Amino acid sequence: MQGDMYIAMKKAGLIKDEAPKPAAAPAPRAPAAAPPQQALPVLGDDYVDQAEQVIRDFSQEKNFRFFTTSKIRNILSMVSDLYSQVTLNNTGTLTADMQDSLRSMRVRLVYECGRERAVNDFVQRAQLLPYLQGIGNDRQKFLRFARYMEALVAYHRYHGGKD
Secondary structure, three states, X not given: OOHHHHHHHHHOOOOOOOOOOOOOOOOOOOOOOOOOOOOOOOOOOOHHHHHHHHHHHHOOOHHHHHOOHHHHHHHHHHXXXXXXXXXXXXXXXXXXXXXXXXXXXXXXXXXXXXXXXXXXXXXXXXXXXXXXXXXXXXXXXXXXXXXHHXXXXXXXXXXXXXX
């Protein structure tokens, strides 16, 4: 893999850099303690208020005028495609294919962030990548994320999002 797709997959956490192999094996050491993992943010019951606050804050930035309705709706479209599959699935967990779609969505989102500064600012402010990562195989978390995206689109329009 080369170019933009490699960078996007690396940023999404799908590709890990391997450390270069040493020429000679060093003496064995005691294993180092693993760095503590930061907990991923959880989208709470107040996701509608949170979406409004994200858009309200973002609307004060200069990049808001470059973040068009079509850009935010393209992101929603990715979520909506998976949403229709998830609503048909009555189990409490997402299937392996659905989880794969989530990972692909993360890659696509990272790629779009790399293409355009306004999209990157929005994705960072709305915490879309950490929320996507935190879904795992939990159906309810995905459904809440999808409704959060819908609220972001609605408030973007309400607060003067450009066509």
